[in-house]
Amino acid sequence: MTKNPVQNQPLVKYEKVSKKFDDLEVLKGLDLDINQGERVALIGPSGSGKTTIIRMLMTLEEPTSGIIKVDGTPLWHKEVNGKLAPADENHLRKIRGDIGMVFQQFNLFPHMTILRNVTEAQVHVKGIPKDEAEKRAITMLEKVGLGEKVDAYPLQLSGGQQQRVAIARAVVMQPKIMLFDEVTSALDPELVGEVLEVIKEIAKESDMAMILVTHEMDFARDVADRIVFLHGGLIEEQGSPKEILENPQSSRLQSFLKRFLSTT
Amino acid sequence: MSWDWEFAIKVFPEIFNVIWLVIGITFGAYAVALVFGLILTFARRSSFKPLSWTVYGFIEFIRSTPPLVQLFFVYFALPLIGISLNKYVAGILTLGIHYSTYVSEVYRSGIDSIEKGQWEAARALNFTKSQTWSKVILPQAIPPVIPMLGNYLIVLFKETPLLMAIGVVEFLQKAFLIGADHFKYLEPLTIVGLLFLLLSYPAALLINRLEKWSNQAYGKGSR
Amino acid sequence: MWDNINVYFDILHKLLPAGWMTIKILVTSALLTYLIAFIAGLGRVSQFSIIRTLTMIYVELFRGTSLLVQMFWIFFALPAFGVEFSAFWAGVLALSLNYGAYASEVVRGSILAIPKTQTEASIALNMTRWQRLKLVILPQAFRIMLPGLGNNSIELLKGTSLVSLITLGDLTYRGLIIQNTNLSYTVPVFILLLILYFIIALPLIILVRRLEASASKGVAKV
Secondary structure, three states, X not given: OOOOOOOOOOOEEEEEEEEEEOOEEEEEEEXXXXXXOOEEEEEOOOOOOHHHHHHHHOOOOOOOEEEEEEOXXXXXXXXEOOEEEEOOHHHHHHHHOOEEEEOOOOOOOOOXXXXXXXXXXXXXXXXXXXXXXXXXXXXXXXXXXXXXXXXXXXXXXXXXXXXXXXHXXXXXXXXXXXXXXXXXXXXXXXXXXXXXXXXXHHXXXXXXXXXXXXXXXXHHHHHOOEEEEEEOOEEEEEEOHHHHHHOOOOHHHHHHHHHHHHHO | OOOOHHHHHHXXXXXXXXXXXXXXXXXXXXXXHHHHHHHHHHHHHOOOHHHHHHHHHHHHHHHOOOHHHHHHHHHHHHHHHOOOOOHHHHHHHHHHHHHHHHHHHHHHHHHHOOOHXXXXXXXXXXXXXXXXXXXXXXXHHHHHHHXXXXXXXXXXXXXXXXXXXXXXXXXXXXXXXXXXXXXXXXXXXXXXXXXXXXXXXXXXXHHHHHHHHHHHHOOOOOO | OHHHHHHHHHHHHHHHHHHHHHHHHHHHHHHHHHHHHHHHHHHHOOOOHHHHHXXXXXXXXXXXXXXXXXXXXXXXXXXXXXXXXXXXXXXXXXXXXXXXXXXXXXXXXXXXXXXXXXXXXXXXXOOOHHHHHHXXXXXXXXXXXXXXXXXXXXXXXXXXXXXXXXXXOOHHHHHHHHHHHOHHHHHXXXXXXXXXXXXXXXXXXXXXXXXXXXXXXXXXXX
C-alpha cells in the first residue's frame, strides 16, 4: 500500500493473458493497462471474457498463460533467481491487499450481522483495533445509506441493500483498485438505481482505480474514463465513453450497442 | 508374537465358508426391512390418527434403542410369552425390523418428492387409491431412492456380527472360536475385518455409481 | 400385580449403577468421536493430497468393516503387538474411531455445502486460508452439521451396548447378568433395558428434532 508508484507506470498491466476453461478459450492473449485512479468499464456480450479479466486480478482464477502485473510486480508469479515461478499463497496475499471486489451475487456472510460483515476483515486482515474498525464500518454504512441496519442479518435485507453492504465491506478495506462484477445483474430493476448511485458517489469521493464489468451503458458513461469493448476473448475496441457509445467504429460494437440499447 | 501366515492361510477357508450363512442372513433381513418398512410407511401416513401416532412412536423407539438389546428381547424374552423363534429367525427378524425404520424413512423421502400435481392428475383420472399408489406414486417414488435402499443392504451385512451374541456362528463368532482354540486372535480377527472390507467396499462403490447415474437420470444435483 | 411392579423396581435398582457406566462410555466416546470427526473431516478437504488420501483410507477402512469386529480386533488382536487396552478404553476407542469416521463425513459434507462464493468473498477480503475456514466456512458449516452430529450421537449410544460383548459392565451387560441369575426376570429385564436406553436417547432425539427444524428455517440469526 505504501509503495511509491513509479511515474507513468500503470497500476495494473495484463501482458498477453490467456485463460482456458477445459477446451474453451475465454481470453486470447489480452493486453490491457489500468492506470492509477482510472475508471475502466468492461462491456461486451456474455462469454466475451469480461468477468474472467477481473476474477484473475482478484486471484480467483489463474491465467493459463501471460502475466498480470500490479504496481509492476507480477501477481501470479514470483521472481526466483531472475525466473518467473508460480506464486505461492503468501505472495498472492501481499498483492491482494491492494485489490477489492464486489460480486454479482453480493456474497455477504449470512451468519454475521451487517456490522460484522464490514468489520471482520478490517480486524482480522488489517489488524485494526475492533473499536476503530466498527467506527469506520458505521461511517461507511451510513455513507451507503444503511446506518440503521447495522444489527440486521444479510438475508433480512433487500438485494439492493445487501449489495450496498457488499460495497461498504470492500471499500472500507481501502484498496487501490476496486473490481465490480455485474453488480446489478442479480437485482430487481427497481433496486438497480440505488446501487449505481452509491458507486457513483464513491467514485466521486475517492481516487481508487475501478474496473467495472457492466451492462448499464448510462452508468458506464457517467462513471468510466474509458470503456473497453470485448469480443471473443479479445479487445475489439476501446476509448472514451463518448467515442465508444456515440461513435462506435467496429460493426460488432455497433450491433452490440444497438441490441443493447433497444432491449434496455 | 506377530503375524503367522501359515496359521492365517490354514484358518481362512474355515472362516470364509461361513459366507453363505452370512449372505443368507443379510438378504433375509433385507427382505424383512424392505417389506416391513413399506408397511410402516403406509401406516405412518394413515389418516386414522391412533395408528399413525403408534407407528410414529414405534419407529422412534426402535430406532433409538440398541439392536443388540432388541435381539436379546426377541430371542430370550419372546419365548416366555409364547413366541419361540430359532436363533436365525430371531436374528433376521430383529435386524430386519430395526432397519425397516430406516428404510421407511427412505420410502417417505421418495414419496414426499412426488409433486402434488401427480396426485391431482391421478384423482382427475378417477384412479382408485390403490391404483394411484401402484400405478402413479410408487413407480416414481421408488427408483430415485434405490441407491439409498441399496446402502442398507451393506449396512445390514456389516451388522451380522451382532448375531454372535445369541450364538449364530457368523464370521466374527467363527473367527473368535478359532482364536480361542489356538489362543491366537490376531489372524482370524484380521481375516474377518478384511472379508468385510473386501465385500462391502466394492458394493459401496457400485452403489455410489448407481447414485450418480440415478441423480443424472432423475435430474437431481447433476452439476 | 404388585409383585410384578416390585420385580421391576428390583431390577431397576440393580441396573441403575450400570447406567452410569453406559453414560460414561457415551460421553467419553462422543467427545473423542467429534474430535476425530473434525480432524478427519477437515483432512478430507485439505489442500494437501497426502492428507486427503490418508484420511480417506481411515474413513473407508472404518466404514467398510463392522463396529463389533473393530472392537474385538482392538481388544483381542492388538495385544499380539503388545498393545493392550482395558475393556473400557478398547470399547471407547472402537466406538470413537467407527462413529468418528461416519461423523467426519457429516463434517466434510457440511463444509462442501458452503457455496464456493463464500470462499471467493473471503479471498477478496484477503483473508488467510485459516481465517477463511475459521471466520467464514466453519461457522456456517457448523449449523448444517449439527443435526447430523446429533443423529450420530444417538447411533453412538446404541453402539455402546456392544461393549457388553467384551465384558464391560454397562447396562446391557448388567441386564444379561440379572437375567442369567434369575430367568423369571427375563421379560422385565429386557423391557426395562430398552426403556432405559430410550430415556437416555430422548434428550438427544428432542435436540436433533429442534436442530433439524431450525436448520430448515435457514440462516437468520446465530
